Amino acid sequence: MMMSKDYPFKPALIFDFLTPFYDLFGDIGLRKKLQARALRFFKLKDGWKLLDVGSGTGPDLILLSKKFSKMKLFGIDADPKIIALAKKKIKKHNLDINLKCAYAQELPFAANSFDAVWSNLTLHHLTRESKIKAIEEMYRVLKPHGQLLLIEFSRPKSWWLKSLMRLQTLFSYVYDNYQGKIPLFLKDCGFKKLRQTTFWGNTSCYQAEK
Numbered sequence: 001m002m003m004s005k006d007y008p009f010k011p012a013l014i015f016d017f018l019t020p021f022y023d024l025f026g027d028i029g030l031r032k033k034l035q036a037r038a039l040r041f042f043k044l045k046d047g048w049k050l051l052d053v054g055s056g057t058g059p060d061l062i063l064l065s066k067k068f069s070k071m072k073l074f075g076i077d078a079d080p081k082i083i084a085l086a087k088k089k090i091k092k093h094n095l096d097i098n099l100k101c102a103y104a105q106e107l108p109f110a111a112n113s114f115d116a117v118w119s120n121l122t123l124h125h126l127t128r129e130s131k132i133k134a135i136e137e138m139y140r141v142l143k144p145h146g147q148l149l150l151i152e153f154s155r156p157k158s159w160w161l162k163s164l165m166r167l168q169t170l171f172s173y174v175y176d177n178y179q180g181k182i183p184l185f186l187k188d189c190g191f192k193k194l195r196q197t198t199f200w201g202n203t204s205c206y207q208a209e210k
């Protein structure tokens with residue numbers, strides 16, 4: 001599939017030169033706690049064919065492959081540099097995970113081909129138009145009754161998180177998250193049975209069904 005070149009692109013840590021340090025930030029940050037929260041909330045099944053959209057250096061795919069030995073795991077990311085880092089890690093761990101460089105807005109997979117689509121803190125890197133296109137793509141590649149497993153920033157609860165997210169809107173496309181629009185986009189696209197849990201004041205896990 002040809003990739004369109006005209007999408008505005010925000011790398012993992014907003015500035016391209018920081019990409020090699022992404023795992024360092026993740027490891028000293030809250031990544032493990034976020035993954036644990038997500039795994040407690042999501043209802044997952046071993047044996048699923050699962051796609052991680054915006055898979056970054058692959059931390060979630062690696063975790064899932066260790067927890068669910070029969071899952072068939074795929075990941076896409078628009079950044080060739082981060083795909084290269086993820087491939088190195090996957091080789092080191094000797095795991096069977098299929099990675100591709102692709103945009104969330106143009107998933108290079110057939111319709112109705114995944115049991116689950118996972119996406120962790122990627123949608124806020126996309127403009128509103130691209131967020132909606134990416135959600136439509138996630139819907140398209142899911143099988144009927146397939147599960148969307150989304151982790152994203154959500155409407156902040158405290159004044160200081162509101163100020164922090166206001167600041168964040170200068171660097172990323174987090175404004176729709178700030179306004180609580182993500183669940184509306186999911187419903188508009190056709191997702192049903194939406195469940196949501198919110199923690200840390202502005203972070204949510206959403207599970208929804210095609």
Ligand SMILES: C[S@@+](CC[C@H](N)C(=O)[O-])C[C@H]1O[C@@H](n2cnc3c(N)ncnc32)[C@H](O)[C@@H]1O
Pocket residue numbers: 007009010011012013026053054055056057058059060076077078079082102103104105119120121122125126
């Ligand atoms: C904050 S990082 C999250 C990475 C990973 N999901 C994690 O939790 O560590 C956001 C990721 O989205 C990717 N990304 C940004 N825009 C994208 C797009 N249009 N399509 C696919 N991936 C994109 C970036 O390259 C980056 O790896």
